[in-house]
Amino acid sequence: MSEVRIGVIGTGVMGTDHARKLAGGIPGARLTAVQDFDAARASALSRELDVIALAQADDLIAHPEVDAVLVCSPDGTHAALGLKAIAAGKPVMIEKPLAAERTEAEAILHAEMAAGRRLVQVGYMRRFDPGYAEMRRVVANGEIGAPLFLHCQHRNESSPSYLTSDLIIASSAGHEFDAARFVLGEEIASATVISPPEPRHAPGRKPQFIVLQSASGAVVDIEVYTDARYGYDVQAELVCETGTLSLRPGPPTSLRHAARDGLVVPGDWRARFADAYRLQFEAWILSILTGRTNEGSTAWDGYMTMLVTDACLKAWRSGARVEVEQPDRPAFYR
Amino acid sequence: MSEVRIGVIGTGVMGTDHARKLAGGIPGARLTAVQDFDAARASALSRELDVIALAQADDLIAHPEVDAVLVCSPDGTHAALGLKAIAAGKPVMIEKPLAAERTEAEAILHAEMAAGRRLVQVGYMRRFDPGYAEMRRVVANGEIGAPLFLHCQHRNESSPSYLTSDLIIASSAGHEFDAARFVLGEEIASATVISPPEPRHAPGRKPQFIVLQSASGAVVDIEVYTDARYGYDVQAELVCETGTLSLRPGPPTSLRHAARDGLVVPGDWRARFADAYRLQFEAWILSILTGRTNEGSTAWDGYMTMLVTDACLKAWRSGARVEVEQPDRPAFYR
Amino acid sequence: MSEVRIGVIGTGVMGTDHARKLAGGIPGARLTAVQDFDAARASALSRELDVIALAQADDLIAHPEVDAVLVCSPDGTHAALGLKAIAAGKPVMIEKPLAAERTEAEAILHAEMAAGRRLVQVGYMRRFDPGYAEMRRVVANGEIGAPLFLHCQHRNESSPSYLTSDLIIASSAGHEFDAARFVLGEEIASATVISPPEPRHAPGRKPQFIVLQSASGAVVDIEVYTDARYGYDVQAELVCETGTLSLRPGPPTSLRHAARDGLVVPGDWRARFADAYRLQFEAWILSILTGRTNEGSTAWDGYMTMLVTDACLKAWRSGARVEVEQPDRPAFYR
Amino acid sequence: MSEVRIGVIGTGVMGTDHARKLAGGIPGARLTAVQDFDAARASALSRELDVIALAQADDLIAHPEVDAVLVCSPDGTHAALGLKAIAAGKPVMIEKPLAAERTEAEAILHAEMAAGRRLVQVGYMRRFDPGYAEMRRVVANGEIGAPLFLHCQHRNESSPSYLTSDLIIASSAGHEFDAARFVLGEEIASATVISPPEPRHAPGRKPQFIVLQSASGAVVDIEVYTDARYGYDVQAELVCETGTLSLRPGPPTSLRHAARDGLVVPGDWRARFADAYRLQFEAWILSILTGRTNEGSTAWDGYMTMLVTDACLKAWRSGARVEVEQPDRPAFYR
Known part of the structure; x- marks a missing residue:
């Protein structure tokens, strides 16, 4: 072919x-x-x-x-x-x-x-984003030591009214769970969820603060705020034993105008992850043509992300720390 | 006088x-x-x-x-x-x-x-640091709405061997507790603590991840990593309803040299907070000369920070969320 | 086809x-x-x-x-x-x-x-670099007014020994000349060249400082330093009437390590302009398939860049300001 | 005393x-x-x-x-x-x-x-600005080699109507001339001036582009744009043999709000140089009390800056490169 x-x-x-x-x-x-x-x-x-x-x-x-x-x-x-x-x-x-x-x-x-x-x-395309890919590379080769923390922020400009506090965990946070498993290269062991108050402009929808701990003990904290007004913004900082690596927002230029100096923040995710989507498709096509695997999310990854989501929902409802179920990983998916 | x-x-x-x-x-x-x-x-x-x-x-x-x-x-x-x-x-x-x-x-x-x-x-001098002072000002005047999150990172280059995992909570984190109360302008209600693994170069001393919730529900997360090797680094991002405000590290110049482009990170806190110490002294002297109060920590602030510390230590030992004691604030300290 | x-x-x-x-x-x-x-x-x-x-x-x-x-x-x-x-x-x-x-x-x-x-x-691929393309877009739509200045820096880590002071003008600076014509959307009218001293580690090869003035009078200054040691670095700031737009260096992540906080600077141009090369090829192929023109350099652009180069060489040898020859642009190239 | x-x-x-x-x-x-x-x-x-x-x-x-x-x-x-x-x-x-x-x-x-x-x-207070002071320190100790270029931008938000194109050279640029002499630690040898067009909102007042060359041959280029609208902004990049050092704008915080991520630019110079003014006074008082000299501008410095200004005005009027007069420096001022 x-x-x-x-x-x-x-x-x-x-x-x-x-x-x-x-x-x-x-x-x-x-x-x-x-x-x-x-x-x-x-x-x-x-x-x-x-x-x-x-x-x-x-x-x-x-x-x-x-x-x-x-x-x-x-x-x-x-x-x-x-x-x-x-x-x-x-x-x-x-x-x-x-x-x-x-x-x-x-x-x-x-x-x-x-x-x-x-x-x-x-289609967890962040694995193909050059920033996340670099984080994964740095964890895998250990050049700044083992991971201790992964601080994540996920912000949308605004959200549809059907998005509820639990859907923020069940749906919006999904990319973060997959990205954490990808960057750390290991499973998530437990979840704790704490909710700040609802913003006044988005009643009925609490931002969420999710704290995961990975199998090796690394702490992953995730802010999900779907009504941040100023724009679409995804940030992450990986803290390893001897250094840290942070995502840099995407714009290729910096603007000084109207009493501000800095970046223009886009309104949605398309510009931010355009490269990731393209690279994901290229990798997928290449895999189909050659039979070789790529870095993308497998069915196993998709399944484990669902189990992390389940644990987070339970943690949110109970207010307590919840262990993530850990089914045996079949050899087929290793 | x-x-x-x-x-x-x-x-x-x-x-x-x-x-x-x-x-x-x-x-x-x-x-x-x-x-x-x-x-x-x-x-x-x-x-x-x-x-x-x-x-x-x-x-x-x-x-x-x-x-x-x-x-x-x-x-x-x-x-x-x-x-x-x-x-x-x-x-x-x-x-x-x-x-x-x-x-x-x-x-x-x-x-x-x-x-x-x-x-x-x-002597919680961060209240006089221009960055924290600006955060406080922005919360107080509400120009980007009410606070939802305060993300804090406190990193030291290295630590003396007597510093143990519990002392990281009991001592190193103190500035963060006072800063959170100052920026948010309210008391801390509860504490949860999660510890990532010990870095291999500092056995017996776990970094700490402390999650506080304020009286109004704002979530404060604090990374304390006392052996970060790359230098002394204090970061914070305040997330309010319609915008965020972040500390910027201090150096007045940016260096391009030896395949790197960016800031030189100092080895300890003195350069980072030199202005804060000076401004704290100036405010103290002015208060003594004029009898007017300043933004500094009062005995009440020092006391409440001790109660937050106590709750964090209990939370760390128990693995559970712990409420911070809330004694009545005497009129004298309002 | x-x-x-x-x-x-x-x-x-x-x-x-x-x-x-x-x-x-x-x-x-x-x-x-x-x-x-x-x-x-x-x-x-x-x-x-x-x-x-x-x-x-x-x-x-x-x-x-x-x-x-x-x-x-x-x-x-x-x-x-x-x-x-x-x-x-x-x-x-x-x-x-x-x-x-x-x-x-x-x-x-x-x-x-x-x-x-x-x-x-x-193959002046910078026209397809997202940063230069954004500069061109901003000039074309006038959103921060007309261009007044374009400050450019071009630095290589090191250079082969055959590169001489005049070749820095005749060859290394070519991309800058084309980029200036592209961003400003007009011809270059005159050139002045001033040379700082040779760096001690690259005897016989002066960095160059080239000042062009465009047809409308905008000032373009270009530093070309081919032995900058710290890495490959291309910067530009466009100053318009009511704002400025600057290139941002490319890395998708920022590193804190070894007493430094910032970007890793690459050793050569390939990573910096990988997207530009790809987009240039895509545009070329699309033009061939559809017969529609693209933003790329035409033969006319290549020719005019040669005339700018000639004027710069004369300016360098004479120490005086030299006018760039302005042949009539054939209708075919409009 | x-x-x-x-x-x-x-x-x-x-x-x-x-x-x-x-x-x-x-x-x-x-x-x-x-x-x-x-x-x-x-x-x-x-x-x-x-x-x-x-x-x-x-x-x-x-x-x-x-x-x-x-x-x-x-x-x-x-x-x-x-x-x-x-x-x-x-x-x-x-x-x-x-x-x-x-x-x-x-x-x-x-x-x-x-x-x-x-x-x-x-009162050339920039000598006491921590950024310029760091540039001077780096030149003096040679840690990134000898200076080759100093790129300077000076922008005001707006200007009074009495400010004319020649006053921009004669008055606004003065701080830049003193700063260049201070950072490089040597005299200015020659000047060339090129003017871009007037911005439409400030007729009769051309921005100026001044290119100086120091005694050792380092090239200093200075953009002075007194009607930049977006705010007060002073930038500089020092390029030495093996690295560069840039001023960082002053704000202690970075703001994400209203589709922008970055710094708030002040409208005038007072916030930007508040530390410099204070440190200049402290140094002056200390000199008077102790009899020891400080880093400030002497009468000789003030005089030489006037001669640089004179050369720039002549260069602007003639369109040619003009040598700066070099009177013998009395032993008293060494």
């Missing part, structure tokens, strides 16, 4: 962005089909990009001109679609989360193991 | 620094006497600075040419000396902590209230 | 880098052939990348499986190869400079105009 | 600021008298600060309770007042410039030499 033909399921904001990128912007990839439960939306995009529109996700997965599937549909459909792609023997990238329910995620693990080869990648 | 004549008790590293500064560097202050349990040390300094050396702290406090007393002797002596200064009706600045034991601190509160005027200031 | 087949002439350091990138890393591009005057070098690369090796540049240009040509051979060969590509009707990207001699450059302009379509692009 | 009694001549904006600072804020200094050509203004300040108001500058200089004089009156009066202070044998600090006319400056040099001791200091 010298080219991977891709079908995209779900053409909402993110699916549309991805489809446009895959239609010509990723070496070795060719977009061939799109599908959405809203047929008109899929149809419009298919005309724009000159690809097939299919009415049913099953038809897309089965289509002979689709070598690999990208799942961008609502969270509740992820697992079922992932299982169908596995059944069809086709590589599938699933936007986070892997599944809505734990049993679904376990079904995917079993199906993939039964298939005998890695077919599933979860 | 147009000039305040000061006696310094304790001429170790910090007492000597302070004495030199007071001997000519602070408007309205004049150093007149020094005392140390090591008479030779006090005597050498008295000759250098052309002031009296006294053998006994009591004599210094009582001396007619001493209008105000600065206590820099070991922690265990702070309370007794503070009480004597109060008894003599002389203003006293006590290096942190206010006292070694809670009952001692309470004795000071009672004595000062009995004296009927504020005589005690505790 | 859905794919552009590319042949690379010259497989030195830069040609090899480019060839590897084109062999799979650029959407729509396919590397098909390489050539070098050192046949063994070309042959080794052809085996590594599984493409044809050709003995003669002419054969590569003429080859039916080569749709477009990338010229990375020595400067003296650029013009002749460019002319042959034009004669063959094939798009050609020429690494800077466009030509070694002015008459050669003029021959290219005439040949391209005679061909009736834009075939030549010069 | 254990205290220096100071009289201030000229109680405009700067004289009033200085008088308030000297009235209690500088160790060893006591403000005793003020004078202004506007008697009411001097009188109001004298009441505020509880000092004498005098009607005539001569009376202030002669007053028995004035040990030292600070001259903050209009530029045209500086030299005459300086000469009178010298005649009275009293130390005098003269706000920049030393004199309005060259012959006046020479008269001061002769008078001071005749007096046989250093009595004059010129």
Whole structure:
């Protein structure tokens, strides 16, 4: 195979962005089909990009001109679609989360193991962000010693009204959990959650402060504040035995204007992680073409992130520290 | 009074620094006497600075040419000396902590209230650091909304071998507790402590991660890492409803040299807080001359910081969240 | 055409880098052939990348499986190869400079105009660097007013011994001249050159300070220091009427280690401009596929940069301000 | 003498600021008298600060309770007042410039030499700014080699309408000339001036770009833009053989708010150089008390800065490079 033909399921904001990128912007990839439960939306995009529109996700997965599937549909459909792609023997990238329910995620693990080869990648794109990748590299080679702390801040400019305090843990924090496991290279052992007061402009939605401890004891603290008003901002500082490494915000220029000197903060995540999305796709395509694995999140990673999420929700409800369940990691996922 | 004549008790590293500064560097202050349990040390300094050396702290406090007393002797002596200064009706600045034991601190509160005027200031100099002062100002005037988070990092280059994991909480973290109360302008309600592993180069001494929650619910997290090797580094980020404010490290220049571009990190706290110490002395002297209060730590502040410390130690030992005792604040200290 | 087949002439350091990138890393591009005057070098690369090796540049240009040509051979060969590509009707990207001699450059302009379509692009990749692109955007839309100053610094870690003071102007400064014309969107009118002393570690090679003035009067000052030891560093600050915009150095992380806090400075330009090279290739390929122009340097740009260079050399030799020749810009290049 | 009694001549904006600072804020200094050509203004300040108001500058200089004089009156009066202070044998600090006319400056040099001791200091306070002081220190000890370049930017938010293009050179740039001489530790040999266009919002007032070359050949380039709108901003980068040192803007905190992340830029110079003014006064008082010299500008420094200014004005008018006159430096000023 010298080219991977891709079908995209779900053409909402993110699916549309991805489809446009895959239609010509990723070496070795060719977009061939799109599908959405809203047929008109899929149809419009298919005309724009000159690809097939299919009415049913099953038809897309089965289509002979689709070598690999990208799942961008609502969270509740992820697992079922992932299982169908596995059944069809086709590589599938699933936007986070892997599944809505734990049993679904376990079904995917079993199906993939039964298939005998890695077919599933979860779209935790931060692993491909040059900043997080550098943090991982520095932990792996130990050049400033072993990790002691990982301080994380995740801020959105504003959030939709359906986002509730528990969804901030269950959904918004997911990228942080995966990033912590990736950077530290180990599992998360326990979780504690403390909530500051609601900001007055976002009643009913508490920011969250999540403290995890990894298997080796490193402390990971995560601020999630989804209504920070000033912009979209993701920060992290890794503290190792003899030094620290921090993310630097992305802008390629610094502006002095109107009594301020510094960076323009973007309103959403797209500019911040544009490189990460591109590099994630390039790595995925290369893996499909060569059979070699990449740094991306596996089904196991997606599953463990769900268990961390479960522990955080329990910790939040109870006010106590909660251990994260630690199922045995199958050899297949080592 | 147009000039305040000061006696310094304790001429170790910090007492000597302070004495030199007071001997000519602070408007309205004049150093007149020094005392140390090591008479030779006090005597050498008295000759250098052309002031009296006294053998006994009591004599210094009582001396007619001493209008105000600065206590820099070991922690265990702070309370007794503070009480004597109060008894003599002389203003006293006590290096942190206010006292070694809670009952001692309470004795000071009672004595000062009995004296009927504020005589005690505790040397938590960060309140006079321009960065912390700006944080306090921004909280007080609400220009970016109410505080939600205060992220703090306190790192030393290295530490003496007597510093143990519990002393990191009991002693090193003290400045952070006072700074949090000062910036937020309210009491601390609860404490949780989580310890990452010991760094290999400092066995027997765990870094600490302390999570406080203030009366209004703001979350304060404090990393204390006393063996960070790369230098002395104090960071803080205040997160309010619509913006954040961060400390900027101090150097007035940025260096590009030897494959690095950035700041030189000092080895200890003196350069970092030189301005804060000077401004603290200036404010203290001005208060003595005018009778007006300043932003400095009162005996009440010193006492409450001790109660926060007690709660942190209990939280560390138990692994659970511990409420901070909240004695009624006397009208005298409002 | 859905794919552009590319042949690379010259497989030195830069040609090899480019060839590897084109062999799979650029959407729509396919590397098909390489050539070098050192046949063994070309042959080794052809085996590594599984493409044809050709003995003669002419054969590569003429080859039916080569749709477009990338010229990375020595400067003296650029013009002749460019002319042959034009004669063959094939798009050609020429690494800077466009030509070694002015008459050669003029021959290219005439040949391209005679061909009736834009075939030549010069590899001044900074135009595709996100930082310079943002500067250009800000000038073009006038959001901080008209440009008054452009301060530029170009520093290399070290340089080969053949680099002399005049070559610093004639060769190293070329990227700066093109970048200034690009950012300001106008021609350079005059040049003044002042040389500081030679650094002791690089005898015989003076750093240069070049001051240009644009057609509208904006002042462009350029420091070129090719032996700065601490690393490769390109800086620029654009000063407009009501604000300034500065390049930010590239690293995605900031390091605190060994008494320093800041960025790691790379030793050469490859990491700094990796994105610019990639985006330049993507834009070139897209232009070939669609026939639409891109932001890249045209033959006219390459020619005008040569005239700026000539004026700078004269200014350096004479110590006086020298006007840049201003030939009429043909309608073809507007 | 254990205290220096100071009289201030000229109680405009700067004289009033200085008088308030000297009235209690500088160790060893006591403000005793003020004078202004506007008697009411001097009188109001004298009441505020509880000092004498005098009607005539001569009376202030002669007053028995004035040990030292600070001259903050209009530029045209500086030299005459300086000469009178010298005649009275009293130390005098003269706000920049030393004199309005060259012959006046020479008269001061002769008078001071005749007096046989250093009595004059010129208020180029940047020498006491911690950033410039660090630059000087690094040049003096050679830790990153010899200086090659000094890039300077001086920007004001806005300027009064009487400021003309030539006054930008004659007045605004003065601090830069003194700073360059101070940092490099040598004289300025030549000057070239190039003017960009006038900004549209400040017609009749061109920003200026001044290029100096020092005795050793180091190149100093100075942007002076007095209508930069975004705020008051002074930048400098010193480039030495193996590294560079840059000023860092002053704020002790960094703000994220309203889609920006960075520093708040002040509207004028007072906050930026508050430390420098204080340290300059402290050094001046200490010199008077001890007889030891300090790092401040001498009459010679003030004179040489005038000669640099003269050369710049000639260079601006002629468009050519102009040599700075180099009178022999008397042994008295070495």
